[in-house]
Amino acid sequence: MSTPYAKLPAWADYGLIPVINLAVAFVVAGFVVMLVGENPFRAAVILVEGAFGRGQGIAFTLFYATTFIFSGLSVAVAAHCGLFNIGGEGQGYIAGLGIGIVCLAFDSVLPWWLTFPIAIVASAAMGALWALIPAYLQAKRGSHIVITTIMFNFIAASVMVYALVGFLKPPSSMAPQTRTFLEGAQLPKLNWVIELFGAKIRSAPLNICFLLALVMALLVWLLIWRTRLGYEMRTYGHSPKAARYAGISETRIIIIAMMISGALAGMMALNPTMGDQHNVALDFVSGAGFVGIAVALMGRLHPVGIVLAAILFGMLYQGGAELAFEMPAISRDMIVIIQGLVILFAGALEHMFRPYVQALFASFSPRSVGIEAAKGKGA
Amino acid sequence: MAQAAIELIGINKSFGAVRANRDINLEIVRGTIHGIVGENGAGKSTLMSILYGFYQADSGEIRVGGKPASIKTPNDAIALGIGMVHQHFMLVDNFTVLENVILGAESDALLKKSIAKARSELERLEREYGLEVDPDAIIEELPVGLQQRVEILKALYRGAEILILDEPTGVLTPAEADHLFRILKQLKEQGKTVVLITHKLREIMAITDTVSVMRQGTMVATRVTKETTVGELAELMVGRRVLLRVEKGEAEAGAVKLAVKNLTVKDSRGVTMVDDISFELRAGEIVGIAGVAGNGQSELLEAISGIRRAVSGSVMLDGKPIDLTGAADPGELRDRGLAHVPEDRHHVGLVLAFEENENSILGYHDDERYLKGPFLDIDAIRNDAKDKITKYDIRPADCRLKTANFSGGNQQKIVLAREMEQDPGVLIVGQPTRGVDVGAIEFIHKRLIAMRDQGKAVLVVSVELDEIRSLSDRILVMFAGRIVGERSPEASEGELGLLMAGVEQREAAE
Ligand SMILES: Nc1ncnc2c1ncn2[C@@H]1O[C@H](COP(=O)(O)OP(=O)(O)OP(=O)(O)O)[C@@H](O)[C@H]1O
Ligand SMILES: [Mg+2]
Numbered sequence: 086m087s088t089p090y091a092k093l094p095a096w097a098d099y100g101l102i103p104v105i106n107l108a109v110a111f112v113v114a115g116f117v118v119m120l121v122g123e124n125p126f127r128a129a130v131i132l133v134e135g136a137f138g139r140g141q142g143i144a145f146t147l148f149y150a151t152t153f154i155f156s157g158l159s160v161a162v163a164a165h166c167g168l169f170n171i172g173g174e175g176q177g178y179i180a181g182l183g184i185g186i187v188c189l190a191f192d193s194v195l196p197w198w199l200t201f202p203i204a205i206v207a208s209a210a211m212g213a214l215w216a217l218i219p220a221y222l223q224a225k226r227g228s229h230i231v232i233t234t235i236m237f238n239f240i241a242a243s244v245m246v247y248a249l250v251g252f253l254k255p256p257s258s259m260a261p262q263t264r265t266f267l268e269g270a271q272l273p274k275l276n277w278v279i280e281l282f283g284a285k286i287r288s289a290p291l292n293i294c295f296l297l298a299l300v301m302a303l304l305v306w307l308l309i310w311r312t313r314l315g316y317e318m319r320t321y322g323h324s325p326k327a328a329r330y331a332g333i334s335e336t337r338i339i340i341i342a343m344m345i346s347g348a349l350a351g352m353m354a355l356n357p358t359m360g361d362q363h364n365v366a367l368d369f370v371s372g373a374g375f376v377g378i379a380v381a382l383m384g385r386l387h388p389v390g391i392v393l394a395a396i397l398f399g400m401l402y403q404g405g406a407e408l409a410f411e412m413p414a415i416s417r418d419m420i421v422i423i424q425g426l427v428i429l430f431a432g433a434l435e436h437m438f439r440p441y442v443q444a445l446f447a448s449f450s451p452r453s454v455g456i457e458a459a460k461g462k463g464a
Numbered sequence: 465m466a467q468a469a470i471e472l473i474g475i476n477k478s479f480g481a482v483r484a485n486r487d488i489n490l491e492i493v494r495g496t497i498h499g500i501v502g503e504n505g506a507g508k509s510t511l512m513s514i515l516y517g518f519y520q521a522d523s524g525e526i527r528v529g530g531k532p533a534s535i536k537t538p539n540d541a542i543a544l545g546i547g548m549v550h551q552h553f554m555l556v557d558n559f560t561v562l563e564n565v566i567l568g569a570e571s572d573a574l575l576k577k578s579i580a581k582a583r584s585e586l587e588r589l590e591r592e593y594g595l596e597v598d599p600d601a602i603i604e605e606l607p608v609g610l611q612q613r614v615e616i617l618k619a620l621y622r623g624a625e626i627l628i629l630d631e632p633t634g635v636l637t638p639a640e641a642d643h644l645f646r647i648l649k650q651l652k653e654q655g656k657t658v659v660l661i662t663h664k665l666r667e668i669m670a671i672t673d674t675v676s677v678m679r680q681g682t683m684v685a686t687r688v689t690k691e692t693t694v695g696e697l698a699e700l701m702v703g704r705r706v707l708l709r710v711e712k713g714e715a716e717a718g719a720v721k722l723a724v725k726n727l728t729v730k731d732s733r734g735v736t737m738v739d740d741i742s743f744e745l746r747a748g749e750i751v752g753i754a755g756v757a758g759n760g761q762s763e764l765l766e767a768i769s770g771i772r773r774a775v776s777g778s779v780m781l782d783g784k785p786i787d788l789t790g791a792a793d794p795g796e797l798r799d800r801g802l803a804h805v806p807e808d809r810h811h812v813g814l815v816l817a818f819e820e821n822e823n824s825i826l827g828y829h830d831d832e833r834y835l836k837g838p839f840l841d842i843d844a845i846r847n848d849a850k851d852k853i854t855k856y857d858i859r860p861a862d863c864r865l866k867t868a869n870f871s872g873g874n875q876q877k878i879v880l881a882r883e884m885e886q887d888p889g890v891l892i893v894g895q896p897t898r899g900v901d902v903g904a905i906e907f908i909h910k911r912l913i914a915m916r917d918q919g920k921a922v923l924v925v926s927v928e929l930d931e932i933r934s935l936s937d938r939i940l941v942m943f944a945g946r947i948v949g950e951r952s953p954e955a956s957e958g959e960l961g962l963l964m965a966g967v968e969q970r971e972a973a974e
Contacts, residue, residue, distance in 0.1 A: 307839075311839050311840055311842070312838050312839050312840060313829055313830060313835055313838055313839070313840060314838065316822070316829050316840060317829070319815075319818075320815055320818075320826065323815045323816075323817045323818070324811055324812075324815050324816075326808075326811045326812045327811065327812055327813070327814065327815050327826065329771055329794070329812075330769075330771060330794060330804075330806060330812045330813065330826075330827065331794065331795070331826045331827040331829065332793050332794040332795025332796070332797075332798065332827060332830075333795075334793075
């Protein structure tokens with residue numbers, strides 16, 4: 086027996102459909118802009134120019150994208166194992182604790198290139214640990230991972246408040262944040278790379294975490310599609326029964342996948358702390374963990390897609406800030422609406438236009454998909 | 465009288481390089497039962513999916529009742545009076561029968577009115593065609609045979625004049641299949657038209673008026689059923705003579721490989737499914753477990769292969785016990801030489817979303833041959849998959865194709881190739897040829913017998929009595945979780961049938 090369903094060529098699946106979704110999101114966003122009495126075309130120009138027009142904008146866009154790559158990868162790794170990790174926000178936040186402790190301890194004695202690896206390990210370990218408990222509860226007790234990871238977001242927030250008004254804060258300070266890190270915990274900027282292309286940058290926070298994010302994207306690709314562990318995760322993700330049959334331990338694979346996912350979420354904390362603000366402050370994650378869900382969905386859980394989607398969201402953040410600045414009628418909240426629309430169309434309604442595109446392709450006759458390639462016997 | 469209900473003219477359909485249907489012409493006469501047979505991947509399901517609006521033909525014409533029809537979606541097909549019963553039912557498990565029947569055909573905004581209307585309509589249909597089901601039963605609590613009846617009711621409720629059934633008996637017990645055929649005959653008497661796809665040539669002979677044969681995407685012949693034979697059909701399908709019963713020599717049974725002792729297994733609701741079973745399986749023999757589906761065979765297989773917890777008893781593999789606590793590692797059992805072809809290939813034996821080559825290592829993915837350190841050795845895996853594709857004639861011969869896109873029989877061959885090629889000492893097989901065409905059945909049976917002749921121990925569970933009789937050296941009959949008798953393969957069908965129905969046991973109890 087064979088369940089019939091039409092298939093699209095890969096370029097349409099991964100290229101055309103996201104582009105259509107995006108276009109629709111922007112058209113609807115355009116109407117919203119019109120509603121508040123601004124010119125949507127000028128708004129679009131400001132948005133894109135703000136994000137990519139000048140070196141400064143590009144650097145900011147990529148800075149935001151860096152965080153989203155980590156959180157998107159985190160969601161994707163869990164999703165390949167059939168798990169919905171909504172806890173990236175908390176896992177990233179609690180990782181700030183590890184980073185704070187490491188940086189405060191070593192920034193006066195070690196150079197940045199020694200502090201950085203230690204902080205990477207600390208952030209990944211804290212994130213993994215924060216994912217471990219929900220993972221254990223899911224694997225052993227059947228407590229649903231969505232519920233427990235959400236709860237752990239709240240717990241992380243409380244723990245961080247406790248730490249930031251307590252032992253992480255310098256005794257004399259009033260602000261709930263650590264002292265500013267010394268040079269030994271400040272990551273080098275990457276702005277010079279953009280300046281190589283002739284652009285001028287006054288100051289922008291783009292730093293080597295961006296490279297780390299790209300490396301992690303590659304490693305995640307390797308993990309999912311090229312390692313035995315990734316194979317086991319995908320098997321479980323598609324069919325727990327088949328995984329049981331294949332001798333894959335449910336407990337083990339859930340815990341490992343969630344810890345990797347948590348570690349990636351933890352690493353996103355490096356970018357805003359060591360890379361930008363040079364401290365650990367209250368609410369420094371500010372929703373990036375949740376954006377990761379949209380990024381992962383839009384990127385179709387594939388690292389390449391995730392990097393592209395992260396850049397798109399980086400653009401919305403950066404260009405949106407410019408827009409709010411340039412067009413007084415468009416407030417910060419409007420920007421959130423536009424971002425919400427992108428998430429809605431690209432993430433949640435991802436399959437809305439698929440049937441139409443498929444019908445379109447079908448009417449073009451599938452012969453266009455290379456039938457005379459005649460490989461194999463072909464029954 | 466010979467008025468065409470459906471005419472298909474020059475239908476073509478390709479999936480990439482695969483030409484699933486080429487230049488198909490077919491005429492189905494109103495008020496008849498028309499069988500379609502053909503090898504796995506011959507294009508039967510594709511053709512019917514085109515008729516039902518799931519796929520669009522690349523070219524060709526469909527006429528319904530003499531008029532050209534454009535069928536773009538299943539709704540178009542339903543409007544034209546065409547209904548389809550899928551092999552995998554499309555029912556909402558936790559809805560009642562009635563709710564399922566009206567789903568998508570609710571006539572009023574208020575459900576209550578629709579339900580009342582549907583109830584009386586349903587009662588009429590039930591009376592007319594002998595389709596008894598309790599309208600208020602929950603779907604998941606019904607046996608498959610009844611679920612299928614609900615599918616038929618759904619189609620009739622929507623006014624189907626032409627009913628397509630794709631391999632309807634694959635999941636049915638013989639009694640359920642008989643009942644289905646009685647229903648189909650009723651439908652025919654009422655003037656409905658039935659298209660029946662099946663691999664069981666006996667069913668074709670028993671119930672159809674006309675039969676069409678497909679091979680590799682083409683329609684090779686149409687015959688009046690009364691004027692043809694099983695042998696001719698098999699030959700037309702495969703393009704060569706087929707042995708419907710594979711020859712085999714005497715078994716030379718050796719040492720005990722698998723010893724099951726007082727095994728008791730309960731299902732998740734606590735019902736005893738396997739009840740104090742003991743038997744031995746020796747090297748160099750095939751033991752067949754016959755029985756009507758649902759008499760504990762599935763649970764027995766799962767317990768032996770370490771997937772399901774047993775309540776009590778023991779299973780020894782080569783003299784060493786198998787962990788029956790439910791914590792057994794099926795991977796470890798594989799290392800010890802136990803291979804298992806599960807009954808449910810779609811959810812257990814395969815990951816349908818994987819590429820073919822990824823499935824060809826499922827369960828053996830920690831074998832050094834397929835690994836380079838923690839990494840998968842992609843080249844080794846694909847080459848290995850290609851070898852199996854050649855050896856087992858899996859079509860299309862593309863190890864990178866998604867498994868869901870293989871036809872049912874070819875999916876089965878993917879599982880069998882994987883398990884048999886590991887050269888296990890003990891092979892346990894559930895429903896080896898479910899949904900598999902005659903040519904492939906011959907092939908699979910030959911391979912199972914070859915394994916036996918190499919001194920392997922083979923345990924076969926099948927609901928096909930023919931299959932059990934032609935393969936086994938010894939037959940154990942299971943009824944209500946117990947082994948109610950052991951017979952030689954020469955035992956008559958009637959005798960085995962009675963055992964399977966639990967008749968002898970009841971007599972003994974009295
Ligand atoms: N969606 C699809 N994408 C690609 N190939 C497909 C798809 N559906 C079917 N095929 C291919 O088309 C051919 C015909 O398949 P089809 O399911 O019609 O066979 P079938 O005669 O019903 O076989 P079976 O008896 O095993 O069910 C097969 O080679 C199959 O692999
Ligand atoms: Mg089929």
